[in-house]
Amino acid sequence: MSAVGLRASRPAYALFVLPFVALYAALLIWPLLKGVFISFHDHDLLSNESFWVGLANYAELWDDEVFRQVVGNTIRFVAISTPIFVILSLSLALALNRPGKLAFLLRATFFCASVFSVTLVTLVWKLALMPGRGLLPQLLTALGLPELPLLTDENLALLTVALITVWWIIGLPMILFLSALQQIPAELYEAAALDNASRWRTLTRVTLPSLKRAIVLVALIELIRQFQVFPQILLMTNGGPNNSTRPIVQFIYEQAFMQLSLGYATAASQVLLAIMLVGVSAQIWIERDKKGGRA
Numbered sequence: 001m002s003a004v005g006l007r008a009s010r011p012a013y014a015l016f017v018l019p020f021v022a023l024y025a026a027l028l029i030w031p032l033l034k035g036v037f038i039s040f041h042d043h044d045l046l047s048n049e050s051f052w053v054g055l056a057n058y059a060e061l062w063d064d065e066v067f068r069q070v071v072g073n074t075i076r077f078v079a080i081s082t083p084i085f086v087i088l089s090l091s092l093a094l095a096l097n098r099p100g101k102l103a104f105l106l107r108a109t110f111f112c113a114s115v116f117s118v119t120l121v122t123l124v125w126k127l128a129l130m131p132g133r134g135l136l137p138q139l140l141t142a143l144g145l146p147e148l149p150l151l152t153d154e155n156l157a158l159l160t161v162a163l164i165t166v167w168w169i170i171g172l173p174m175i176l177f178l179s180a181l182q183q184i185p186a187e188l189y190e191a192a193a194l195d196n197a198s199r200w201r202t203l204t205r206v207t208l209p210s211l212k213r214a215i216v217l218v219a220l221i222e223l224i225r226q227f228q229v230f231p232q233i234l235l236m237t238n239g240g241p242n243n244s245t246r247p248i249v250q251f252i253y254e255q256a257f258m259q260l261s262l263g264y265a266t267a268a269s270q271v272l273l274a275i276m277l278v279g280v281s282a283q284i285w286i287e288r289d290k291k292g293g294r295a
Contacts, residue, residue, distance in 0.1 A: 039267040045260040057267035067268065069243050070251045071275070073158060077247065078226045078279070080162040085173050085222040086215060088166065093177030094207070107178070111171035121168045122235040126151070129160070154244040157237050161245055165232055173218045180214035181207070220280055227276045248272045 039057055043050040061067050092110060096103045113121075128135045129150050137147045150160040184207065192202045208215075230249035233239065239246030248268065256265035 035266050036270060038263055039270050041263045043262040043266075045256070045262050050263070053263065057264050058271075060264065061267055061271060066243060066246075067248075067251060070246045070248050071271075073243070073245060074227060074229070074247045074272075075275075077158060077162055077229055078223060080159060081165055081226045082219060082222045084162075084166050085170065085226075086219050089170055089173035089218065090177050090211070090215070092170070092174045093181055094203075096174075097178055097181045107174075110174055113167065114169045114171035116168065118168075118231040118235065121164070122232055125164050126236060151237055152241055154241050157241060158245045161233055161236055164236070165226070165229065168232070173222060176218055176221075177211065177214055180211050184210045216283070220283055223279050223283060224276060227272065227279065248275075 038050075040052060040054055041050045042053045042056070096107050096110075129137070131137055131147065131149065131152070136150075140147055148156065150156050188206050188210070189202065192206050197205070228249055229247050230253070233245050233247055234250055237245045239250055249272070252265045252268045252272070255261050255268060259265075
């Protein structure tokens with residue numbers, strides 16, 4: 001095809017991406033810009049009245065002790081759950097990346113938990129942790145150990161919900177790692193075997209370097225997901241005790257649909273977006289810095 005023909009066909013190429021661009025703008029760009037616009041207003045959902053207040057909502061968030069606490073809760077939840085997700089799901093994938101019915105059954109078992117609804121998961125665990133009558137308290141009593149107030153203690157509740165979340169959806173990152181493991185060329189392992197490399201050396205010199213992108217992908221996915229934690233906390237602790245488990249998303253929900261202050265809630269959501277962007281950017285920067293250092 002001549003250069004003239006290529007130039008003439010470029011508008012036709014644009015038509016193929018136009019539907020995607022239109023949907024992307026309508027479903028992502030426009031709501032994002034609209035949210036930023038609303039965050040500069042005092043918008044009352046009950047009366048549907050809106051007044052321009054500029055940065056007043058952000059200034060109020062800065063002085064809000066409850067909001068500072070929920071930000072800290074969310075960051076702690078992410079700091080607890082994300083490393084566990086990466087390490088545990090990678091360990092499970094390495095252990096179950098083998099043929100056989102038992103490995104298949106275990107992979108299916110771990111993955112099946114992730115398809116359960118949040119209502120079912122929280123109901124089962126609330127019954128298991130019920131003081132005095134739950135499975136875990138009865139087990140501790142039978143062993144002669146003191147009962148642990150896992151959902152009612154300020155120091156244990158957030159950790160408990162984080163571990164339950166890991167139990168619930170560990171199957172999804174495990175499947176991602178399994179897929180990445182199966183993409184590693186068998187020739188690499190054959191070369192390691194010819195060099196009489198030990199299992200540990202094969203793991204650290206062949207397997208883990210081949211999984212760098214998968215590890216970064218899983219870390220970023222879980223970072224984003226865990227910053228948006230909400231339903232399991234709402235159903236298990238409702239943010240208690242004493243706001244020790246209340247996340248940012250629950251704060252936004254309460255401000256928007258219980259206090260009917262849409263502008264204030266939208267400003268909080270913009271802060272959450274900024275925190276997530278900082279976290280993701282830091283993760284990508286650290287990974288690139290590691291690559292540059294090795295280079």
